[in-house]
């Protein structure tokens with residue numbers, strides 16, 4: 001055994017050498033050029049750590065960079081545009097709203113941020129820990145025809161999906177919203193964002209928004225400034241409105257009894273855009289409120305929790321609080 005030890009050690013050292021060389025090669029291929037003076041090549045995640053649960057919105061801040069012409073992040077193949085943020089008495093910086101999709105797998109992922117200054121670019125790297133949210137499980141009983149679409153219904157549904165996709169394909173390049181969000185209707189929040197749905201005994205897509213119970217005809221307000229991208233009357237969503245708030249941020253309002261805006265209308269925060277109803281696949285009057293943020297389906301109430309509303313400084317490392325436990329399905333009087 002003693003005789004073989006040096007040989008084993010040599011093999012071990014040689015493996016270590018190879019690993020080190022490989023690491024250096026990999027790092028230099030990831031960070032090939034030194035573009036900005038006085039900066040050093042960054043290692044992954046060295047610029048900050050963030051954490052949040054599935055369905056939450058994180059506020060990511062890039063300080064300084066006053067000369068930057070564009071700041072853009074990439075997270076799980078989704079593009080996160082950053083916007084300039086000015087606050088009295090604070091250094092200028094860029095803010096990005098990072099949406100964690102309700103079905104992003106728990107784990108740690110990189111948020112890579114590119115800061116462009118004319119022809120030059122530098123990379124920042126953040127680690128984002130995605131934590132599991134406890135979503136409710138809902139058992140729903142609906143008329144068979146509303147769960148199992150016949151051929152005609154399935155064709156209609158497909159065409160409607162395509163229409164919406166086309167309408168939302170191009171994000172407005174301007175940020176239209178401001179930092180104060182409005183709850184669209186005064187009502188009972190059912191807490192079923194992200195819930196796993198069993199319809200007539202069959203597992204279906206999780207619930208991608210929040211349902212707010214309110215009387216038929218209650219006024220529904222736009223949560224923030226934006227442009228009405230498309231109004232619909234679709235098989236599942238019923239009468240609905242999609243508002244584009246700019247930079248890939250959309251809100252949706254479904255099951256309305258009345259739509260009071262038209263495609264292309266500019267709306268402001270708090271403006272009444274429709275009335276609560278039970279159109280489409282709904283078992284009673286309520287508003288289905290949904291949010292898509294750069295492709296991520298997030299809990300709409302995380303907008304109301306954003307730490308920069310009313311001029312409050314966003315923390316550089318933010319975790320948006322959310323209820324620890326998902327409410328029981330019994331607490332949700334309304335569906336779909």
Ligand SMILES: [Zn+2]
Pocket residue numbers: 207209210211287288289335336
């Ligand atoms: Zn719903």
